[in-house]
Amino acid sequence: MTGKTNLGLGKALALGGMLLAAASVRATEPDLPPAYRPSRPVTGTIRSWGHGFLRPMMKLWEEGFQKYHPGVRFKDKLVTSAAAMAGLYTQRADLGVLAREITPPEVAAYEKMVRQKLTPVTVLTGSYGNQDKIMALGIFVNQDNPVSRLTFAQLDAIWGAEHKRGAKANIRTWDQLGATGEWSGQAIHPYSGLAFEAPAYFFSQTVMKGSVLWNEALRQCENDEDEVPSRGDEKVTPKITRHVDAYQKVVDAVGADRQGIGLAGAGYRNPHAKLVALAVEEGEPFVEATGENVANLSYPLARPVRFYINKGSTVPANPDVIEFLRFILSREGQALVAREGDFLALPAAVAREELAKLE
CATH class of the missing domain: 3.40.190.10 (Periplasmic binding protein-like II)
Incomplete structure (x- = not known):
């Protein structure tokens, strides 16, 4: 009886050790945004207006997105952040790409012209020390x-x-x-x-x-x-x-x-x-x-980078743009941020929050 009890105890301890080990492995795995899964085919043209210093990052995202959607085309006019809102409220752009924080007059101009609230989407974190790339x-x-x-x-x-x-x-x-x-x-x-x-x-x-x-x-x-x-x-x-x-x-x-x-x-x-x-x-x-x-955005003077889109009752969201943003916020899209070299990927929890806003 004692031998059987000890054998059962040994099996239980072994199983417990395996579960603890598995839990430990899961605890040390990085918390990542969800993997990208296309929800619809994209074949249109996505137009972006904004700042030129985001061009290399945009190029990486665009090329990555085209691997899933080879028919999509991009038309970028990336000169200055000052052009971004005008592109949106004249509907000549689908994405407003800012390399700085938006100003109250820009928000007011958009809301006056379009008669709906402006929709921001946080897409990455600014650099640690490059003044051209939204540095902390x-x-x-x-x-x-x-x-x-x-x-x-x-x-x-x-x-x-x-x-x-x-x-x-x-x-x-x-x-x-x-x-x-x-x-x-x-x-x-x-x-x-x-x-x-x-x-x-x-x-x-x-x-x-x-x-x-x-x-x-x-x-x-x-x-x-x-x-x-x-x-x-x-x-x-x-x-x-x-x-x-x-x-x-x-x-x-x-x-x-x-x-x-x-x-x-x-x-x-x-x-x-x-x-x-x-x-x-x-x-x-x-x-x-x-x-x-x-x-990880715990430092209070870190600077999130936000893109802006039309998404309301007056000018509804462009489904192609929503799909592109889903890719940007995905595990694959945020992995491309490390390749750019200065910008920082979003914490997974923030990426998931932004994805939920796109629904």
């Missing part, structure tokens, strides 16, 4: 600075002056952030790219809650570059020779200025400057500006 933003201080963490309310009071996040006063000296000793009374020197460009606009909308009343001491850096414009139907990106990158200037300035604080791409580096961790609200966890945290 990082906050840098000098390596000697004792400050290592900041909340959005503190950033708002440092960079702005309206205090829309509830600060009682401007923050203009380092002791207001808890720095003591030699830092007491030392002025904060803020640096950024040009305040009217997309990164600073994103910061003002996200951190400063739409305020554009910047710190009066803001030191703005700009690119030293030459640009050769390209037509939107060319197969190459606009040719820009950038001699000095504005955001590298920012990080270098902070590295040389012990009182400096900089707003730049999270992926930029200077050996004498460091990134600070951020929290949206007091009491929430502070998140480091790592590549991993940008990719």
Whole structure:
């Protein structure tokens, strides 16, 4: 009786071990978006208007989609994000391709012209540190600075002056952030790219809650570059020779200025400057500006990339466009993002949420 009991126990333990091992394997497998399964054949022409720096990514998606739908054709006019909404509300484009955040006047113009809500679709995550590819933003201080963490309310009071996040006063000296000793009374020197460009606009909308009343001491850096414009139907990106990158200037300035604080791409580096961790609200966890945290969208200044489509009662969705977006958001479509080299694939949960919106 005892031998039989031990044999049964041994089998049970072995089976339990196998189940635990299987569960462990499943736990370590990457969470991926669903695989693409065509729901209908596509043979029409899909027209895209927007920014040229998304052209290489679009080319990868278009070629990947054509493997499933060899009859589909693409007509791209990728010159500038400013053209995207006009293409949609005149119905000369099926996809609005933006390389920045959309502005309230663009949304208002679309809704006035079309008389329906604009439909955004998040398709990937912006880069870690390429200013032309919707880069995540990082906050840098000098390596000697004792400050290592900041909340959005503190950033708002440092960079702005309206205090829309509830600060009682401007923050203009380092002791207001808890720095003591030699830092007491030392002025904060803020640096950024040009305040009217997309990164600073994103910061003002996200951190400063739409305020554009910047710190009066803001030191703005700009690119030293030459640009050769390209037509939107060319197969190459606009040719820009950038001699000095504005955001590298920012990080270098902070590295040389012990009182400096900089707003730049999270992926930029200077050996004498460091990134600070951020929290949206007091009491929430502070998140480091790592590549991993940008990719999984836990870092609060990561920037999702959104395309825009017609999808309403006035101008209904084009079924071919919906099918193309289903491919973009699929496992195969997001795998192509890694081949592009700068943009980041969406977390699987976000891809699934966006797919559900297309239904």
